[in-house]
Amino acid sequence: MRLEKLLGDLDDPANPTGAAAILAADERGEMLTAGEAVLDEYCLNAEFVPAALGGRLDDLERLVEVMRTVYRRDPVLGLGYGASSLISGVLLWTAGSPAQKEKAAKRLLSGERIAVAVHELAHGNDMAGMELAATPAADGWLLNGRKEVVTNIQRAQAVVVFARTDPKPGPRSHTLMFVERAPGDGTADLPRFATSGMRGLQLGGLAYDDTPAVALGPVGSGLEQALRALQVTRTVLPAMATGVLDTGLRLAITHLSRRKLYGGKAIDLPHVRSVLAGVFADLLKAEAISAAGTRALHVVPGSTAVYSSAVKFAVSKLVLDGMDRLSELLGAHFYLREGPVALFQKLLRDLAPVGFGHIARAACQMSLLPQLPLLARRSWRTEAEPTGLFRGDLPELRFDRLALHAAGQDPLAASLAAALQDNGIPRDVRATAEANLADLTGLAEICARLPIAELGVDAPSRYYDLVTRYVGLLVRISCLQLWRHSADGFLADPAWLSSPDALLAELLDRHRDHRYFGLSGRRLA
């Protein structure tokens, strides 16, 4: 991968985009300038612009893999240089007119940033509650209000703003707006927000006073457009963050291989080995559901209202827990901001927003819960071998096909029963798959009968647990299907699904050969 080479060896102290430089920027609370220069040179923004508009975005799996290269080094660079422009991008590609899209694409391709201002501190994940108001003016709109805790808002040349166009509560009261920053546009910077992780991120806010803007899409369509478009980022942002766990594992293995304890190497302790194998398994699980969710955006965009929240919910937990377990293995060395393991604590801090940023895990549960009854009735007791969800060329990404609700269509879950028709499944894998199918069937019985009126914000906690159970099944099904659809190599041998010994052997081989620990297993710089 070209970007991998450009960013170079993380361990090389002389590398301006290596660990030492990344840590120094973190200590200063700044973006890694040398890293931004490399991404400029690579024109990372082109990855966010659809090919039809002159960019390189035609395959989200590729985008995720490119961004993992960045995230595994510096999540601040990942979000602060790149991903925030990706978020505004998907809103623009979904809601913008052809002329607006072209204009935005031009800006991004020339290296500019477009920030995305949805968040207001008072409303958090409650998008329908956002207050910043847009009122009609002679040739467009005027914005008044504030947006807070927004990445790059001060240094972006344009901003997509989520604005209220109707004071009434409801789903048709907001509109996406496009603001091209200009002197005297009525905006005033709010003080930068300081954070414990992602310290270099340019996290700011703006107060708007009669700031001119143009609408993206019809008036009142903002919430719907955002909920559709952001399915892309809800899926791919957590998917990128798995790169952090790759580096966490690598630092842990390197440290534990050198460390002597009780007369032997720490890495030879059985407990250490089982934790490492477990974290590796979780990384593969996280990337397996990420891959299914990412491909689904191309293949079954009508269903990603479900998969995007499921990916976010599952992957964030897997990677956060994985880093926590590694920190326990590293002991006091995890706690140091200097020395060979120092990058670990930075990555641990930087990873935190994967749980609450963009959309919180609880909000994912809230969005999935009302969809369960229909999914249960229409898909969980069916059997369908999906085409293209796990392998093969991806169809074009169609933002206009993303839907607010999955309407009960869940080809991922339905693929489980179909997989069991495959006679080539080894006995132990089959036993597990059958147990999963029984679980899915049991869940279907409960969920099909859930009273839809009780599935809102005030739903009882046990219903939230049903969501957790469902997402767990999606993860296991993704792993099974990933194995079935892998043609060769480690992932094609079912051992990885259940054998800690096989996992550990592969993990140590990849560490020795300096290969990525996730699905791609590619060589690293």
Add this chain to the structure above:
Amino acid sequence: MKVAELEALLSAHEHDAWSPELLAAHDDHDRFPAEAVAVLDEAGFGRNYVLDRDSSFPEMTALIRAVARRDLTVAIAHGKTFLGSAPVWVAGTPAQVSAHADRVRGGEIVCWGLTERDHGADLLAGEFTASPVDGGWRLDGEKWLINNATRGGTACVLARTDPRGGARGFSVFLVDRSRVPDEAWQPLPKVLTHGIRGADISGFTARGAVVGDDARVGDVGDGITVVLKALQLTRIACSGLSLGAADHALRIARDFAVDRRLYGRVLADVPHVRQILGRVAATALTAEAVALVATRSVHALPGELSVVSAIAKAFVPTQVQRLLGSVAELLGVRGFLTSAPGTGFAKLERDHRICGIFDGSTAVNRAALLTQMPRLGRLLRSERVDAEGVRAAAHLDAGLPAFDRNRLALTSPTGCSLVQSLPRVASQVPDVLSEVEDLAEAAAGFVPAIGGLPGTAFDLAARYERAYAIACCLLLWSENDQAGEQPWLRACLAVLLDRDDEEAFDAMAAVLLDRKAPAFSILGEAA
């Protein structure tokens, strides 16, 4: 000093030395919280660290908790003096104890030089040496990642006195730095850390530092024994740090839930949020129950501390870290921001991660517990208990016997009376009884493996810790006449047995939301 006095003192300094803004600024700049520490010193807080026949271990731990709930960095930085002094309390001569107690009362800073750069928890690999010279000992070597190593006027050091090493190859020395020339004793640079950023985490190098034989604490060759006994005390005292962190986090969570409106509701009224609040509140109380009984056991069951301390040090920080994870998720961006409207939570969460590491990590303590596991399994089947000891440990109004260091032992021939009480006290709780039966079998059948413990062994240790916590909860309830509806017991059992008990968690949420006292405690507002 009583907790109420301390609370009053710290409240009086809320706008200067103990202001959260100042403490946050120190943290941000990796600066020692000198003003806050000075307030404690001026009030003579050091006297609480002296452990003699008049001391109350539960009260000392409660004081550490009260400091920790305002600022964990300060509690760790200051409380280190107790850790460094524990070997003297455990093994010092009367003259050493008396002289050291005077110094500690006077505000002496003591560090504990245990770990070395390449060996961490592997004490038997230590390379810091003490060699006999005329009239004393010559110290050479390095200790690293030592809290207060630079500021400490006194260092308590574990040194190799037999070049061959081994369990009898080490001794403990108490070094008065003012009596050692500077060139023989050099502090190492401050180490930058993930949390407790202001604390003095550094180390020292001794090069031919000569001390008298009166600096030796305990007999030559007794070092490992002294350290292991001292750790029994310090590992239990550390629970105060985690409980303080839990108090702090629960206060932040409560304020957040009460003040925050989303989706047209106050968060505290959203059923799912209430379940999360109730669960974290109950999680805190499971940790407190263990800490209460463990600190009382220092007096009541001193012969069992080898087991109790390992359980407390593994269980309490782990539960509290889990609690912090749930609160972090609840707070979202407010738990991540260090500027307004951030809450101080981010610092607290970073700070607390050290509690599961220092003074023996969770894994080290679980390994220690596992060495006694076969006996613990056998004794659990036999149901033998020190009934008087159990009652004194769990009955909060019972007077505690004076701490008697001579009853400390490296292993516990009587096992763990708390866990062994379970068949009796859990007679009304069928799922506990069946768990106890399974646990006894697994523990008795456990064979400490050659070549390191497998991951499953650590699960067994965690299971034993949970059984201990269940016993603590049940006994605290039954021994203290907390008859009638006690939501905390049901909620704690739900946490420990991994049951879904919406009603109990909802009731705990109500208790938390109603909370007025600075501590969140089984003891209620009285704590």
